[in-house]
Amino acid sequence: MRHGKKFNHLGRKTAHRKSMLANMACSLIEHKRINTTLAKAKALRVFAEPLITKSKEDTTHNRRLVFAKLRSKEAIITLFRDVAPKVGDRPGGYLRIIKLGNRLGDNAEMAMVELVDFNEIYDPKAGQGKKKTTRRAGKKAKTTDSAPASTEANTTKEDDKKEE
DSSP: OOTTOOSOOTTSOHHHHHHHHHHHHHHHHHHSEEEEEHHHHHHHHHHHHHHHHHHTSOOHHHHHHHHHHHOOHHHHHHIIIIIHHHTTTOOSOOEEEEEEEEOTTTOOEEEEEEEGGGOSSOOTTGGGSOOOOOOSSOOOOOHHHHHHHHHHHHHHHHHHHHHO
């Protein structure tokens, strides 16, 4: 029975689980994207998103609170210097979990966890600027610009042959 079980314990003791999540969060902050199992990805979201929210306000107190969880100076510096300015206007939902399928060895569900604002490939704001219209018949190319260029190329080739 799951009485009072508010989060996934991931089959580990408390100290091991906290260390694992801290290491995963540091790797996520450093690399902006990691691959892991789906259960760990969901646990990482619960662990990392409050830390990113605290990083939006750069105070000594918030740095100490985040350091108590992450235990890595480099990750804290990257979080407050690079990540926090990009997520400053976002009200939450800093991580994206994408299912990747099952792992070959043990058939575990795999997932990719990434910081939403650091993905250059998928940018939903990029397509909102201007809609493309579909045309059935394309414009005809102007022949006046292309004709002199081709005649000049032909004349230079003929001149080269005459000089030989």
